[in-house]
Amino acid sequence: MTLPARFVHRRPLPFARSQRSTLGVEWELQLVDRDSLDLRQCAAEILRGMGSDEHIHSEMMLNTVELVSGARRTVAECIDDIALAFDRLLPVTDPLRVDLISAGTHPFADPLVQKVTDAERYARLVDRTRLWGHQMLIFGTHVHVGLEERAKALPILRALLTRTAHLQCLSASSPFWAAQDTGYADNRAMMFQQLPTAGAPHQLNTWDELEAYAGDMIHTGVIEDFSEVRWDVRPSPRLGTIEVRSCDAATNLTELAGIAALTQCLVESFSRALDRGEELDVMPAWYVDENKWRSARYGMDAILIVDSLGNEELVSDTVARMLTELAPVAQDLGCQTELEGVRATLEAGASYQRQLSAVRAGCGNEAAVRLLLAEMRAGRPLPPSDVPAASAPR
Numbered sequence: 001m002t003l004p005a006r007f008v009h010r011r012p013l014p015f016a017r018s019q020r021s022t023l024g025v026e027w028e029l030q031l032v033d034r035d036s037l038d039l040r041q042c043a044a045e046i047l048r049g050m051g052s053d054e055h056i057h058s059e060m061m062l063n064t065v066e067l068v069s070g071a072r073r074t075v076a077e078c079i080d081d082i083a084l085a086f087d088r089l090l091p092v093t094d095p096l097r098v099d100l101i102s103a104g105t106h107p108f109a110d111p112l113v114q115k116v117t118d119a120e121r122y123a124r125l126v127d128r129t130r131l132w133g134h135q136m137l138i139f140g141t142h143v144h145v146g147l148e149e150r151a152k153a154l155p156i157l158r159a160l161l162t163r164t165a166h167l168q169c170l171s172a173s174s175p176f177w178a179a180q181d182t183g184y185a186d187n188r189a190m191m192f193q194q195l196p197t198a199g200a201p202h203q204l205n206t207w208d209e210l211e212a213y214a215g216d217m218i219h220t221g222v223i224e225d226f227s228e229v230r231w232d233v234r235p236s237p238r239l240g241t242i243e244v245r246s247c248d249a250a251t252n253l254t255e256l257a258g259i260a261a262l263t264q265c266l267v268e269s270f271s272r273a274l275d276r277g278e279e280l281d282v283m284p285a286w287y288v289d290e291n292k293w294r295s296a297r298y299g300m301d302a303i304l305i306v307d308s309l310g311n312e313e314l315v316s317d318t319v320a321r322m323l324t325e326l327a328p329v330a331q332d333l334g335c336q337t338e339l340e341g342v343r344a345t346l347e348a349g350a351s352y353q354r355q356l357s358a359v360r361a362g363c364g365n366e367a368a369v370r371l372l373l374a375e376m377r378a379g380r381p382l383p384p385s386d387v388p389a390a391s392a393p394r
Contacts, residue, residue, distance in 0.1 A: 009215035018240025104248030106176025173351035185299025
């Protein structure tokens with residue numbers, strides 16, 4: 001039998017067995033000089049000092065390390081993994097006078113002077129993407145949630161696209177680029193989508209179509225394997241998960257846990273709906289793209305499209321309702337405390353709002369870095385007025 005033309009280059013993507021709604025969390029941290037508050041290009045030195053550690057990884061830029069949890073049943077277990085890995089870093093970073101912060105971008109670092117990790121995959125990316133690839137001075141939070149069967153992956157991916165913009169707003173922590181106030185809550189999203197295969201995913205209907213897409217992209221030299229597809233939400237066949245990648249890096253553990261819990265609860269909620277034989281809502285691609293832009297531009301002030309009918313609602317109102325609707329799911333998953341942590345963001349404002357408040361108090365962009373340092377130490381969002389170092393000149 002002759003295959004349709006669109007399946008000629010199809011590549012098999014075996015989907016690993018995974019326990020339902022288990023999860024893993026990845027958190028990218030910035031390496032900051034204690035004196036200048038600028039980024040330091042010392043990841044290789046730090047990782048050599050750490051030796052082999054399954055929870056601490058290199059990333060594309062030498063100013064970054066990534067903390068990775070194991071595959072766990074609860075958000076609390078993931079956060080424990082990450083907190084312990086963070087503590088293991090300190091004996092190596094302290095003598096170097098390096099501090100650890102996190103946000104979607106650094107408040108004033110120059111993207112053009114950052115150095116790329118010496119690895120073939122990154123060299124290949126920069127060679128192809130040139131200026132855009134070289135200045136990927138961005139940091140994210142990624143959450144994997146386990147799926148017990150492949151058949152759920154694409155329906156849940158499409159359903160998540162009705163809510164990824166809300167996650168993007170809650171996590172938005174990148175208002176600055178090279179010390180400039182961009183006017184965006186999430187400038188990371190604007191930068192990342194410059195890379196091939198980054199941005200909103202194609203809403204494919206069948207696994208055959210996904211395999212055909214992967215095969216076409218490999219055949220034409222766009223990617224070498226499926227892991228180079230950098231969608232905001234993507235299936236991870238190797239792990240048997242759905243991975244949400246749309247979030248800026250959280251600035252503290254409370255908000256990291258909140259994003260992880262909300263993601264886990266959304267996936268489980270959609271999975272239960274499929275079990276009941278329900279059809280999940282799917283928004284047109286143009287609504288998804290518009291929501292992504294609105295989230296990046298307006299953050300928590302965004303009025304987002306919430307369904308396929310084009311109904312709109314202020315993001316904070318939708319999130320508040322989601323927290324109520326998902327509370328029973330969170331109870332079952334053991335993440336009710338972490339899910340309630342999302343309210344801390346609703347009350348304190350998202351990180352981009354807090355950073356802008358610190359800078360607008362007349363203290364310069366260094367004040368935003370001091371706020372990020374304080375939040376990392378406190379493990380929770382802080383009003384800039386509660387951080388003396390963020391409200392006083394250097």
